[in-house]
Amino acid sequence: MGSPTATERRELAFAGVARQAALVREGAVTPRELVETALERIAALDPELNAFRAVFAEQALLEADQAAGRIAAGDERRLLGVPIAVKDDTPVAGTPRMCGSSAHGGPEPEDAEFVRRLRAAGAIVVGITRTPELAAWPFTETAAGGITRNPWDRQRTPGGSSGGSGAAVAAALVPGATASDGAGSIRIPAACCGLFGLKVSRGGVPTAPYEEVCAGLSVFGFLTRTVDDAALLYEVVTGKPYVAAAQQDPPRLRIALALRIAPGSTARLTADWRRAAEETAELLRSLGHEIVEREPSIGPVGLNVVARYLAGIDQEARAVAHPERLERRTRGLARLGRVARRAAARARRNEASDAARVNAIFDDVDVVLGPTLAKAPLQIGRYEGRSAAYTLNGVLRWVPFNGVWNHLGNPAAAVPAGFDGDGLPLSVQLVGRPDSEQTLFSLSHELEAARPWADARPPVS
DSSP: OOOOOOHHHHHTTTTOOOHHHHHHHHSSSOOHHHHHHHHHHHHHHHHOOOOOOEEOOOHHHHHHHHHHHHHHHOOOOOEEEOOOEEEEOOOOOBBBBOTTSSSOOSSSSSSHHHHHHHTTTTOOEEEEEEEEEOOOOOOEEEEEEEOOOBBBTTBBBOOOHHHHHHHHHHTTTTSSSEEEEEESTTTTHHHHHHHHHEETTSSSSSOOOOOTTTTTTTTTEEEEHHHHHHHHHHHHOOOOOOHHHTTTTOOOEEEEEEOOOOOOOOOOHHHHHHHHHHHHHHHHHTTTEEEEEEOOOTTHHHHHHHHHHHHHHHHHHHHSSSSGSOOOOHHOOOOOOHTHHHHHHHHHTTOOOOOOOHGOOOOOSSSEEEEEEESSSSTTTTTTTTOOOHHHHHHHTTTOTTTHHHHHOOEEEEEEEEOTTSSOEEEEEEESSSSOOOHHHHHHHHHHHHHHHTTOOOSSS
């Protein structure tokens, strides 16, 4: 077997999780070639993007050689030899969980449960991706780690809080990366970076060693280029038949096109992002689905989302080893969280009644379709030096569609939907009733087949 050329390595990098795993099983590439490809691309491109906090080159190559030995012995684990990255809010044994900050303590004693399951399936962790401090913001800029940039436009954010994972996967530094979503932190980077990002229902992926994350709002998950890649990763860590769901067309569905921003928000939906949702609705109609204009009864749920989010940041800030090292804006956000504790407790008591009211729309439709964001990815430095309250008010005008589904616990997916006039990715959000991930995988795959996106490659790649 000859070594891949530079062109072949680039194509290999963009092949994605499922294809890379298949190539290893077929003997077409070795785990070392996959890991070397990832490490070479990180070395070449990450100075422009700053997606990685740490890279485990020596350990990853050792594990790649061990994987090759297992393959020779007949091991057929589903991710054997595939390199992945892990977001820096997730415990990885032997390295600090810094969560975008210098305030955290020493190395973690063990992997998070879903990382352990990835390793058990044969995946190789090549590094840790950057996140805003305490995973608090939908942009990834920190005093401790600097600025993470979008490979589609280096003057734009890749989103957050899984911004490092988004940039790394969009530029094919790795074929897939872990992420987490407490108020859109999988879907926002997916939208900014032209990726597929699905947030599963609450409880769908284990959060151990934590009983819950971000006051119960957050779930762990993945960012990938394709629906099939996400389905494989989620199936590995949950045991649910997502791969089969992603590979079959859905039945005829009744889909609600919902464009209204919830009352109380000052966000404004721009023309490009409205167009993305409307054109996707027309595409789905052409595929045989019924489209109706229908809005979920969200009402003032956004206040409950914000209260829980602030309480979650306060919890995280109180848990760090060196709170005096937190950034000024993060300390301000934690103070808001302390003020919001009673409101957060009330929000959790209201969760069931909120869910009953909002999810009543699923008595009439199968899926809710709308924009993922209200406007294009933020410019780098847009909130540099600003207070916690100013920044929070500002970003809520950019991301008004996401957090409600964390409060309610529904699955929701960000699906690429073309590009705006500046060549930046557009995205739509598909939301289903609780535990309807198979429907979302199937519908997203149908959209991908009708309007392929995975071959589009950003300038920094």
